[in-house]
Amino acid sequence: MRRTTMCASAALLISLAVGCGDPQVDSEGLGIFGNVKVAPLEGGGPQARPTDPEMQAKPGGPVLGVIQMAVHIYERPDHRSDKVGYLRLGVTVRRGTKPAAFDSCQGGFYNILPRGYVCLDDGATIDLNHPLIRAGLKQANRDHPLPYDYAFVRAIAPRYYRLPSEKEQFKYEMSLKRHLRSFKRLKQKWNAIEVGSNDVPIDEIGNGLGPAPEDPPELTEGEKFGGDGSDAIPWFFDGKRKLPNVSNFKVPDYAVITNRIKRHAGVALIDAFEGEGRHFALTTDLRLIPTSKLKPGRGSPFHGVELVEGWELPVGFVKRDRAYDHEKRGGRFKKLRKRYAYGAAIQLTGEVRRDGSRRYVETEDGSWMRTRDLAISAKLSKLPRHAKDDTKWIDVSIHRQILTLFEGKTPIYTTMVSTGKDGLGDPRRTHSTPRGTFRVRDKHITNTMDSQVLGSEFELNDVPWVQYFKAGYALHAAYWHTEYGRPRSHGCINLSPIDAYRIFRWTEPRLPEGWHGVSVTEGTGKGTIIHVQP
Template identity: 30%
Template sequence: MSGVCKLYGMRQSSGRASGASSIAGAFLVLAFIGSGCGASSLFGDTQGRSTTRGASTARVDATATEVMPASAEITADGSTEAEAPLPPGARVYAYDGSEKIYVKPDTESPPIGLIRAGASVPLAKEEPLSGLGVGLCKGNFYAVKPRGYVCTGRHSTLDGTDPRVRAAREVLPKADSPLPYRVGILVASSPQYGRIPTADEQRKHEPGLDAYLAKRSAGKIVSPKTSGSFDDAKANRGPSKAFTQYVETAKPSLLSEEEAYEGRKMSFSAEFDVDGRTFLVTPNLTLVPKDKVYFVDTPKLKGVNLKSGELKFPFGYTWIQDTAKLKKQQDGEFKETGDVYPRQTFVQLEGEIVRGKRGANYWKTADGSYIRNELVTVFKANPELPKNVGKNDKWVDVRVTWGTLVAYEGTTAVFATAVSPGQDGISARSHGHPTTLGQYQIGWKLGSADMSGVEKRKPWAVDDVPFVAYYKDNYAVHAAWWHDDFGRPKSHGCVNVAPNDAHWLWHWMDPVMPEGWYGVASYRPEAKGTTILVRP
């Protein structure tokens, strides 16, 4: 299925997802159908064969998620701190992939939330549920805050000292960061190791390893065509006690079923040295050799806070290149001043578009200079509320052909930025990547999700895509760290947003993420999703 993106969320150790799962009635239907940024079910089947994985939980407010312990952070000097204390109170802890939160104490009822491995959710009552209306469960059903029920035993426990929980806590995302993990691209294929491999095992499962390391040392490895660098620094520490005890207890196999193949985009939470080689720890507690990873620089684009009065409509965005400032001459000609607006600059415009000689059009800017119309994207206000959106409701206006996004509260614009829609814009074609037009609501919001697909018969994958908000099937607004071309069509149909802007939008959009949750569903009346209006 060429060019179709699959979302497989968070992986469990028990296998791959199969089939589709939906939230019926008033709940969002998650029947991923091979369009947009994903094609497989978020939850997998009812036998626990979900491929949902231990992905990030980003914060909505000061209490929305747990902080990644300092012992797991990748620091410049390799220093570490003691393992972070457990959060207070009785809680349910996920230890493998993700745990579902159900609307009723019954695994046949719709899921309304997720807890990722390492995170925890406070119990509403410490006593397990029993009696009429409580479904079958491997362990026990517990009511959790602020709503819903969790069945412990398969992917979760009440014991925060469980070695699987402790290890997973070390790879939780960095709290309040636009990019919760360190990210990079594989420049050579490698297994994802489930435990620390011996030197012989590395040579067996990484064919040509010695030749590769020699080439790498000589600087002869071709870098991906994106801003970034290799990192040869050592971690200056070994594996943590929690990771070691996890391996001794869980006894993971040497090789994960998913390979870290060349070109795969991956996320990393920690690193350690073993016998002269440094290994990166993924959020799924697998290991990847650091010498095979090219680390990508984070895009720096930041949108406009319209509440602050920083800019007002209309304003422009220099999406193509550094854009020359022009001065209008007495004869009507426009000449360059020698100054430029750097690429990815938001520019205050004044008045209406000015027609010059030979058919060229120009905008006057706040500093008195002019810029060519075709070199800027222009942000304009949308004065009309979408259908069924109240005067105080949040909603988002996406213009596909303009590459713009504006967030509103009622009729007040509060935020704006440049985005990258589908590669084919609004044009539908076989195996194409358009962005579907229409009015939708956020149905699921996740801290991060894995996405993968096949393009021109080659597999591709991006692990732990941050700040994902699904609004139609597999179409989502989400962060994109692997390119810096915001304003240009780049995606497989989703709305790509720079990490800084995705971080802000994800926190602002509804439904609100409760404490400790990794994913939250929108359903009335408990959790309403923000409206997304996608226009040409």
């Protein structure tokens, strides 16, 4: 990832993280939203749990809804207390009947489940008839490796503020007649999909179960871009726009378009429908993009292996497009016809042999494979000090491009990753992943990042399962590539969506139901250890 990483959720979140590799920020003690440590409350401040029963949030109680892209959750009903997490646009959570405090918040701080306080003035409401609550916006799916439907911008595209008429489309989209003619001719090719992350069955803890299906599901055009298949125009876009602007690009209410989005950008989508002669997709910040200028992005079906039921270290993952078995004859090796696809997991015995300058490893069935074709997850020769009892920790090897989950001394899951493309360079000067022992600092279901490909900047919206551990460096899913096993990033640790989902569910702190992000504070406990070694 690029060395500037911006939180997706509007201006109030911009101070969250400075990106994979930015050397300018001290990560020690940073909360989920900002680089300034909060001054301690005199006398401890208001109680973390209200004593008045009517102020306490309870199951089945009244709800509070979010009407901005994100709203902070505070440890106590005071803006000076720790920010323990945040809620995303459109979500509703249980709240207390009465506000717990009004200090610095005219609308009142409400206690919410399972903990914490939200100030109504920050972008929340108890009016369930508010259009942003009544809209019933699709929330991130916490049961799938990709929490939204994703797409990539095929050509520079408008971000419409409301549903444009046909005349307005031709006004704001250059060479539209030629584009629509090409789309009509090439639609099947342009919108073809492959098997993706969400097509692989997963178990209750997030492990991928077996190989991916051979064929992708049959989807309508709308379903490929976040729709439910009905293609019906939502009430809030039927006629004029009936929702307030929540994006960080400010426009007057009468606007047709906000701005344009560059080619190759990745976007998360929550609906799609047909209107004014075309299909339009709705992004998470409630702007419209014509689907003829999008390509479905379905994420890689690759995933690691749980180290049970026949799997143990060492394990190899095929990291090249094609890799072959070899037969050992005397001291020489001969290539056989058996071919392995990228991402295949192979149980190894630990035996290694050389044939001249080539190294080979033995597989469980007695054949041999070249080490250059594999990312190898091997047993660690020496465990770090924190490998004791049932302590959860993550080991990342930059040289091997391997990540392994441990509980104490026991490895429980292993997979391929992509770390910084400059290898073991200085993270302050190169696109390298920092080495050392860290802890998870904050976690996000999704977060938006800037990136760079071939010198051309573009956006990567709503990157899934982000876990920051040092300044702007994070573990996260990469839905835009399938090059795990090879250094590629601008310093972050890239994972397949399935692996990122599996790890996110396992690490501490846990993300409460309804929250979009959680930060490590005294109340949430310590984050899981991340040990990055050469």
